Amino acid sequence: ETGVTQTPRHLVMGMTNKKSLKCEQHLGHNAMYWYKQSAKKPLELMFVYSLEERVENNSVPSRFSPECPNSSHLFLHLHTLQPEDSALYLCASSQGGYTGELFFGEGSRLTVL
Amino acid sequence: TQLLEQSPQFLSIQEGENLTVYCNSSSVFSSLQWYRQEPGEGPVLLVTVVTGGEVKKLKRLTFQFGDARKDSSLHITAAQPGDTGLYLCAGASRVQGAQKLVFGQGTRLTINP
Numbered sequence: 001e002t003g004v005t006q007t008p009r010h011l012v013m014g015m016t017n018k019k020s021l022k023c024e025q026h027l028g029h030n031a032m033y034w035y036k037q038s039a040k041k042p043l044e045l046m047f048v049y050s051l052e053e054r055v056e057n058n059s060v061p062s063r064f065s066p067e068c069p070n071s072s073h074l075f076l077h078l079h080t081l082q083p084e085d086s087a088l089y090l091c092a093s094s095q096g097g098y099t100g101e102l103f104f105g106e107g108s109r110l111t112v113l
Numbered sequence: 114t115q116l117l118e119q120s121p122q123f124l125s126i127q128e129g130e131n132l133t134v135y136c137n138s139s140s141v142f143s144s145l146q147w148y149r150q151e152p153g154e155g156p157v158l159l160v161t162v163v164t165g166g167e168v169k170k171l172k173r174l175t176f177q178f179g180d181a182r183k184d185s186s187l188h189i190t191a192a193q194p195g196d197t198g199l200y201l202c203a204g205a206s207r208v209q210g211a212q213k214l215v216f217g218q219g220t221r222l223t224i225n226p
């Protein structure tokens with residue numbers, strides 16, 4: 001596989017469920033990101049990892065818990081979500097440095113009932 | 114808080130017409146990137162502009178970065194139906210070996226045959 005792969009592509013969960021989103025990049029990049037894309041808002045940065053260290057947490061509620069076990073994998077653990085958390089969650093990676101391109105996955109479409 | 118205002122948010126024109134999309138901010142960015150997003154996919158980079166006053170051309174697309182590195186524009190000449198999509202501008206700033214991208218709301222462009 002090449003590029004950035006996200007699973008699952010679609011997820012429906014209740015407010016009391018616990019689920020996880022997975023992202024894997026095959027590009028040899030050392031920075032990974034979670035973004036949230038809602039219908040009427042700009043893409044919102046949630047978390048940034050550089051060399052497996054979290055370097056940005058953009059005031060995200062604790063019901064979203066990221067995990068970066070190595071430079072190729074990134075998870076977003078979800079628990080006790082609210083219906084307003086329904087959105088497209090996009091993972092991205094970059095080479096690192098300050099002018100590089102972000103490579104996005106196709107996203108995980110989350111619906112919270 | 115860094116914000117990017119993108120305009121127009123929606124644009125529907127006929128094939129062959131020209132158009133310009135604007136991206137404005139009160140903040141200075143180290144670079145500005147333009148992405149295009151198709152339904153069901155993640156954003157894909159079109160261009161990165163780094164230097165104030167820079168102009169880059171990509172076939173019928175012309176990108177400009179403002180002299181003060183706060184704003185940018187995308188001009189499309191002789192638009193084609195294949196140009197239809199969501200166009201996103203993003204301002205980049207540095208965060209410990211990675212990039213923090215702030216996105217505009219996007220311009221949903223429809224080119225009618």
